[in-house]
Amino acid sequence: xxxxxxxxxxxxxxxxxxxxxxxxxxxxxxxxxxxxxxxxxxxxxxxxxxxxxxxxxxxxxxxxxxxxxxxxxxxxxxxxxxxxxxxxxxxxxxxxxxxxxxxxxxxxxxxxxxxxxxxxxxxxxxxxxxxxxxxxxxxxxxxxxxxxxxxxxxxxxxxxxxxxxxxxxxxxxxxxxxxxxxxxxxxxxxxxxxxxxxxxxxxx
Numbered sequence: 001x002x003x004x005x006x007x008x009x010x011x012x013x014x015x016x017x018x019x020x021x022x023x024x025x026x027x028x029x030x031x032x033x034x035x036x037x038x039x040x041x042x043x044x045x046x047x048x049x050x051x052x053x054x055x056x057x058x059x060x061x062x063x064x065x066x067x068x069x070x071x072x073x074x075x076x077x078x079x080x081x082x083x084x085x086x087x088x089x090x091x092x093x094x095x096x097x098x099x100x101x102x103x104x105x106x107x108x109x110x111x112x113x114x115x116x117x118x119x120x121x122x123x124x125x126x127x128x129x130x131x132x133x134x135x136x137x138x139x140x141x142x143x144x145x146x147x148x149x150x151x152x153x154x155x156x157x158x159x160x161x162x163x164x165x166x167x168x169x170x171x172x173x174x175x176x177x178x179x180x181x182x183x184x185x186x187x188x189x190x191x192x193x194x195x196x197x198x199x200x201x202x203x204x
Contacts, residue, residue, distance in 0.1 A: 038107070053162060053170050053201070054090055060173070060197035061092050068190055070094050070177035073102065073157075077110075077169050081124065084110045086172060100155050100176045119148050120172055123161060130163030134204035144199065145191030149179070156182040158190045160198035173198050 003018075004011040018036050021027045027036045054074065061072045071094045075086040088106045093099055110120045123146040127133035133144060148157040159174030175182070175190050182190065 056201045057090070057162070057171075057173060057197075060201060061090065064173075064175055064193060064197060065092050065094070067193055068175050068177075069096060070175045070182065070190075071100050071102075073159075073174045073176055075108075075159075075172045075174065077120075077161075077171050081121070081128075082111070084121065084124075086110055086120070089171075094177060098178055100152070100178070102176070119146060120159070120161065122146070124169060127161070129167055129169070130202050130204065131166035133161065133163060134199045134202055135166070143188075143191060144195035147187060147191075148174070154179055156187075158182065158187055158194060160191070160195040162198050163202040165203045173201070 001011060003009075004014045007014065018027060018029075022029055022036065025039055028039045029036050053076070057074050061074065064072045072092045073088060074090040076089050077084055077086055079085050086108050088102055088104055091102060091104065093101055126142065127144070145158055145160045148159065149155070155176055156179045157174045157176040159172045161169050162171045162173060164170050173194055175194060
């Protein structure tokens, strides 16, 4: 019903489309009359679209793992600013016994609460494209990384944005680990390492 209203289409037509996409493996339904969600098959499209970003990022992900000993993640960004989502397309897990593990294909809504200084959205409000984020010289001296602690109560993620050169944001590179290890005194070091990697991956 919600999709039919959003798309201004007949409800029965929308239902037939959903069933067809479900039969082909693109969607899964939570029970016979439950809600529909994207399946992991969507990652086959995501990997095609973001393949270049993934290939450029892998060496830096390995270097970040060595430097921080925490799990390193790569997220693909999709959608307009007001409804942007991030999908996990790659993770290298920490070698430590206590580590953060996130299933591939996990999707997060990136809209942060009003006034929050965390997360990607406030970062992109300040730096909407690669030119504003990575163009030189840095006249504002603002950090080119963000902190995120909303998704898991015991975890902290430090990340930066990968842009399409001077253009639009493509994804985020982030280190995630327990808050007991990613303390305030480590955040700046980790953030600067990630920001430097994101800048180079972005082509600057």
